[in-house]
Amino acid sequence: EVHLVQSGAEVKKPGESLKISCKGSGYRFTSQWIGWVRQMPGKGLEWMGIIYPYDSDAKYNPSFQGQVTISADKSISTVYLQWSSLKASDTAMYFCARQRDGYLVVFDLWGQGTLVTVSS
Amino acid sequence: EIVLTQSPGTLSLSPGERATLSCRASQSVSNTYLAWYQQKPGQAPRLLIFGESTDFRRATGIPDRFSGGGSGTDFTLTISRLEPEDIGVYYCQQYGRSPWTFGQGTKVEIQ
Numbered sequence: 001e002v003h004l005v006q007s008g009a010e011v012k013k014p015g016e017s018l019k020i021s022c023k024g025s026g027y028r029f030t031s032q033w034i035g036w037v038r039q040m041p042g043k044g045l046e047w048m049g050i051i052y053p054y055d056s057d058a059k060y061n062p063s064f065q066g067q068v069t070i071s072a073d074k075s076i077s078t079v080y081l082q083w084s085s086l087k088a089s090d091t092a093m094y095f096c097a098r099q100r101d102g103y104l105v106v107f108d109l110w111g112q113g114t115l116v117t118v119s120s
Numbered sequence: 121e122i123v124l125t126q127s128p129g130t131l132s133l134s135p136g137e138r139a140t141l142s143c144r145a146s147q148s149v150s151n152t153y154l155a156w157y158q159q160k161p162g163q164a165p166r167l168l169i170f171g172e173s174t175d176f177r178r179a180t181g182i183p184d185r186f187s188g189g190g191s192g193t194d195f196t197l198t199i200s201r202l203e204p205e206d207i208g209v210y211y212c213q214q215y216g217r218s219p220w221t222f223g224q225g226t227k228v229e230i231q
Contacts, residue, residue, distance in 0.1 A: 037165075044211060044222055044223070044224045044225050045157075045159075045165065045211055045213075045222040045225075046222065047213075047219060047220045047221065047222070059218070061218075061219040061220075062219060063219070095164055095165070097164075097165075100167075100170070104153065104170060104172060104215060105153075105215035105220050106155040106167060106170040106213070106215060107157075107165075107167060108167045108179060108180075110164035110165055110166070111164065112164055113164055
């Protein structure tokens with residue numbers, strides 16, 4: 001069965017660093033882009049960026065460029081989203097999602113989400 | 121970036137009724153590159169419909185009561201006969217021009 005499984009919920013303080021993960025299984029992980037989507041409390045969806053696990057080619061939404069880093073380790077079928085210095089405004093649910101096979105940037109497989117809470 | 125505006129904010133209908141959700145783009149979306157997702161409370165979004173050229177296609181496993189339409193700046197998602205399990209928030213997403221953007225969502229309730 002095909003899955004994306006994300007790491008568990010995190011509670012952090014402002015200024016701390018964080019790296020969350022998304023592990024794929026059941027399909028050829030290196031051949032499909034994986035994106036990250038933010039959902040702030042009670043709000044809609046925002047595309048943050050996307051990475052191609054085969055060569056770690058990453059593209060960012062300008063709104064998130066420089067705020068987060070997306071990386072991949074294809075040897076363990078995992079992509080990451082990381083912050084070097086968290087802010088309270090980073091409190092949100094973060095989803096990883098697989099781009100459908102091909103060139104259309106639609107997301108056909110989603111992780112269960114990782115809730116990040118940043119509070120002093 | 122392309123801004124997507126969805127209407128109505130909330131749609132409250134009875135089972136068996138037809139639901140029509142709207143998504144309007146601030147600029148023309150090329151090649152009908154627009155998708156629809158459903159998000160139920162406490163769950164991740166699920167892909168329902170996506171467009172390519174002039175056609176809309178249902179994702180794998182999506183019932184045929186869901187259909188997509190539109191072009192240019194105006195798009196619709198239609199649920200032909202509403203079922204109780206269709207409750208949730210529905211989002212449109214454009215992938216015609218980066219950054220890919222989502223609408224703010226339409227909440228579907230069952231009366």
